[in-house]
Amino acid sequence: MCGIIARIGRDDGAVDDLLAGLSNLEYRGYDSAGVAVGNGTGVDVCKRAGDIANLRDVLSTSPLTGTFGVGHTRWSTHGPPTDANAHPHTDCTGEVAVVHNGIIENYDTLRETLREAGHTFRSDTDTEVIPHLIEAALDAGASPVEAFRTAVDRIDGSYAVAAIIGEEEAVYAARNDSPLVVGAGDAAFYLASDVPAFLEFTDRVTYLEDGDQVRLTSSGYTITDRHDERVERPVETVDWDPQDTGKGGYDHYMLKEINEQPTALRQSIRGRINSLAGEVSLEEFPPGVFDGVERVHLVAMGTSYHAAMYAESVLARRGVPAQAFMASEYATNPPPTESGTLLLAISQSGETADTLAAVRQARADRTVAVTNVVGSSLTRACDDSLFIRAGPEIGVAATKSFSAQVATLAVLCERIRRDVLGAPSEDSQGFLSALKELPSHVQQVVDESNAEAVAGAFLDADAYFFIGRGAAHPVALEGALKFKEITYEHAEGFAAAELKHGPLALVTEDTPVFAVFDGRDGDQETLSNVKEIRARGAPVVALASEEAPDLDGIVEHVLPLPTTHPDLTSVLANVQLQLVAYHAANQRGRAIDKPRNLAKSVTV
């Protein structure tokens, strides 16, 4: 749910800065948006259901001015997307405005108590209890700073919350299990759920920790911890280039990010492998660091779960017992965990609630976060972190982060294998060399892809199926996920052999099947599966390099792949499938960067 932005400065540019921040945060959720601003005389609120353009329209006809304020873009958890349910929420007097990301678990009881005390609620949201709690504390004689702390102390759950209170020129905020970061600009101070929100104004950031509260004024900010003790948190300079957050001539962030994959991959592997010397050098994990590891558990959700499955297959092939779990299942039904277990937690944003929950439940000897975001909650929850260095990803459909996760995990898997078995894997040199060539191979796919024509050939199909075995199995699942999330068409991925154990009943001449060949012996079996599909009349699109069996006269189309190490063929197939999904969605006129019902970081 949701993105938060706040800003305070001496000039009255609050509305402009808040709207810019909300646009940058739209990927976190977008069913309604709003701002509240203050200028020393009171609080004005403007909020609307729909995307930020609606809010902009209202503000252009009835503008607000102020030096400070809070803003919010919402993704519904409590109550439908309506003007009333949009944030900011206010108290009975309209002088306390609050934005919130997360879930307040005890809101039912708090609301009843407040109602009994005479407070009137106007929305269905859990958030609205906060301004009323602040109002109640103010009525009882508390100062704004005391009132904010009193209110936050009474709520249970996960939250990042920001508030402005009456005539006081200050912004109050608190964090617990939901991300919140302070930005220090030259002319103003900012607060947001995520750095890209204010990256165009400043790159100097301070990450808050759970239990922290912060008070921002136009001249600075003070942070207090959960015991109300004043604390200093380090100021970091983020090296994300603000240009990364614009579309740079592309129609969609997704297509831009697909095209950025060669660059992202070079960054991912830079300095981490020396393919000539056959060396793996992960600064964070020197040789021997994984001595004593007997098995690896991987936890993740969505696209990151497919990266986890990929790593599972790479590790297994290298003789290291490994198992990938849906993080949500791992959290609620944890498997037996013996000593010698290493847990890898994978999340692009590092804020995925299910993955955080799994890490908190885990009884592994050591936990490692594999993420794109420095300072994210997952990096705090785990013992160590390994960054995938993909650069910011804005499109809701993950593309470059998957490729960067896979490349980073491939290097990590080789490190683990060497420590666990005391020697490099058999074809380690060839694998590292192929990893080094991966950016070039991905560039070839992007430069030469015929995916647009292939997508256009199947616009009227009933459903779309994707099959693969080994490392190509997670890519079949990922290809289907990408396809369904942005085209809204029915798409499913299967292990190739699973088809005839049930799903084959769905295969007709109107259900194209995408089959991934990875250049291993198993390709012969996949070819048999393809023939079974052809016998039912379904068109087949093969993803294959020159190493694959002869497909002439058997398949309808081929999406060609450069020849590489078989563990990496499926990564190239995935790029073709990203392009198929993109073009299929574009040909249907879908909102590619903002698919319905979905948000970028699933923090609830």
Next chain:
Amino acid sequence: MKTGSRIDDAAARDGRRTSEMSRATSVAPLSEAVVLAAGEGSRLWPLTHFQPKPMIPIANRPVIEYVLCALADADVQRVVVVVGHRRTHVQNRLGHEYRGMELTYVHQRAQLGSGHALQQAADVVGDEFLVVNGDNVIDGRMVRGTVTTFRETAAVATVALARSETPRDYGVVRTDQGVITSIDESAADPPWVNSGVYAFTEAIFDALGTTDTQARELRLPDAIQNLSGTVTASRPGGVWFDPSYPWDALGAMSHLVSVHSASDSRSVVPDERVDASAAVHDSAVVEESSLVGPGCEIGAGAVVRAGSCLRENVRIGANATVEGSIVGTDASIGPNAVLRDTILGPGVHIGSGTVSPGGSATLVINGRQYRDRQLGSVIADYAWIGGNVTLVPGTRIGPFATVEHGATVDGDIAEQAEVLA
């Protein structure tokens, strides 16, 4: 380099004086610029199959970045980049901001000339603006000098002139007391040519509307001669260099990494000659006036000699020698290979023991013969060259071509062709 246009150091020194004077008079800058980056650049075939000419790397930076630096040095705020051929490569590299300038893109869908390219930007520029070719190396003096003349002469347009040793390639500009009287694309003298740096008022769009196409192309120089009002000439004397031919690109590279690095290193070459993330074996040698980009690997005993530029993620195998060459991103050179005066595009593979010895080459490009050029070979994107191959000077190999082990190759090899031993 025997002929071909060169960076003219004397002119550059003159330019420095001119620009100092122009700064003293401090005219109002032009805040908007249009960069023309849609063209393919057929004379650099086969390198331009996947990369538009503005993306050809000189001293490890695409040509268009020199143009953007020059615009930033002249206080330009907003740049419209006209993209076409292989536009994603330009967009990926530049993004939407460059040295504080806002970049936006317009798409020229068919290559119908420089005038047609500018017309694509008609709706997004104001009433006066700069226009610069995206495929020439220039410096800030070229732009500042143009703006100064444009302001001081209150002209409807100003064209920056540069000296060229091959004026026939560019269009000779004749002037009378600073006013342009003709742009003649067939003449061979005087040596002052159209440098592709212009300042315009919006009147240029009216002129473009009344200009006839030639060979299906609407050309900007033709429209300039159709302008009603005075068109003035500027001779800013800054760096101007057109890497039109492969030997020009190599010449520009060695010039920029050696001569200019001392005085102007900030805008010309990266701060670190060998990037911190590159892995250079202890026994390998990287000579001083060479550049090694991020993530490169250089094996035992390999030698990277003077004036070589390795872009990003390049591998040089043990005991290989690379001299005076441009090696593209992700390229891989096998052990014991020898490359001199050679250009490798992105993702090229060179097998072990393959030799491109360089020397005197004779080539035919677009129907014209060029004798005795110092050139090894030119190998385009993703070409795969086997081991112990001999590449005769002047060989050009198209993208995705493959050359079998032990072959000797001469002349032009088409895209995706297979050469057997």
